[in-house]
Amino acid sequence: MLDINLFRETPDLVRQGLEKRGVDPATVNEVIDLDVQRRDILQEVENLRAERNQGSKEIPKIEDPEKRQEKIEEMRAVGERIDALDEELSEVEESLHHLMATLPNLPDESTPVGEDDADNVVLKTVGEIPEFDFKPQAHWDLGPALGILDFERGVKLSGSRFYVLNGAGARLQRALISFMLDTLLEQGYIERYPPFMVKEDIVFASGQLPKFEANLYHDHAEDFWWVPTAEVPLTGLHKEEILEADDLPLEYVAYTPCFRREKMSAGRDVRGIKRGHQFDKVEMYVYCEPEESEDKFEQMMADAERVCQRLELPYRVNQLCSGDMGFAAAITYDIEVWAAGCGEWLEVSSVSNTRDFQARRAAIRYRPEEGASTEYVHTLNGSALGVPRVLIAVLENYQHADGSVVVPEVLRPYMGGMEVIRPE
């Protein structure tokens, strides 16, 4: 949620920022209009309330029953006006809230202006793209040949975009998750295991609702929403709390599965395990004071990159343009690893600073110092990393001509010492 004060004080900056994100700049005027209306009505209704409070206090002191009745009638009339204005007020407030709820965060100055992923900027490339003296296979051929990846039975169980991992494949995935978590714990993150189904207001707080409802799974019977990313419960963790400055920063890491309908990506990446309805991810999440959020952003990037480095996967870092960034983000860097078999850069991480955007939606504040008034924290999120795509890169980059796959060294302790995955 954007700060309403920005609309009051620097409407031009808001207009420019929103325009970069493809929002009609006229929306800013709508917001300002509603805000003015809101305050006008509010003042009037509050004055009437003050009048009624005053009058009601006097009533029990009036001795003369006739005069007393007169006052009651008078206050009843005031009450009726209050009711009418209240109704008007809640309509205006609802419109304002709905409008504000659909506006994305303003892009950081450094965010390149653009429409879609074609306008993203590659910041750096790290590591060597592996060379092969044979034609490397894509994971959708390699995995089934190894017997570790079963698409047919995934479809039998749940339909398209589902798969089953077998044996060493399942274990490799579990190894990746543990390795990622441990790597981040080393950096001082605190592990959290949140619910995978959450209430609607929690999904709203992180910004996935109301705009992206079509991409979420929803249980109508209980009104649960399945988390599309751990970012959702990790934002909700401190919803409506006032944190102590001494406790900041809070640096969390959580493993969760993620559930996405992928309605928006129908027909894209249908082959393999690149884009499923269910996938695993290890997520970093930081709550901090505004002054430190830029440093934390850099730190989280370094932490996500470290995971790629230890797995010895070549990767590149992109800065997302204004049109491609997520709803809540002011700045986002993506990490893509190279997958030799399908010959693609695969997005495995997205690190974003949402500044106070999510904190405002979720009402997460802190007290900068004893006795001071509260301020919104800054929140940042980043994947470290999305598991299936890392799995793809490991399988495809570490493959040999005979169809076997060497287990990256850092994962071996998590695989009972297994060094090579061979066809069964």
Place this chain on the structure above:
RNA sequence: GGAGGGAUGGCCGAGUGGACGAAGGCGGCUGUCUUGAAAACAGCUGUGGGUUUAACCGCCCACCGGGGGUUCGAAUCCCUCUCCCUCCGCCA
């Protein structure tokens, strides 16, 4: 799934129509006393919105789990939802 009991400020806990943003206690902060600390004593101690201001202060409004209703007036009465606790059933 069935039966009953609850939800009040950072915490405990009083409060069944007006003097209640809320007694009392604990905790916290400030002051007095003290070389310092403890103790004692005194004062202060929630959040959000609006208004005003350079800023503080002030003033007004709202908030006693959420929503709705009755009333001139609701923490208090009514309806409804959610959550927690106890007992029974079922269950990894």
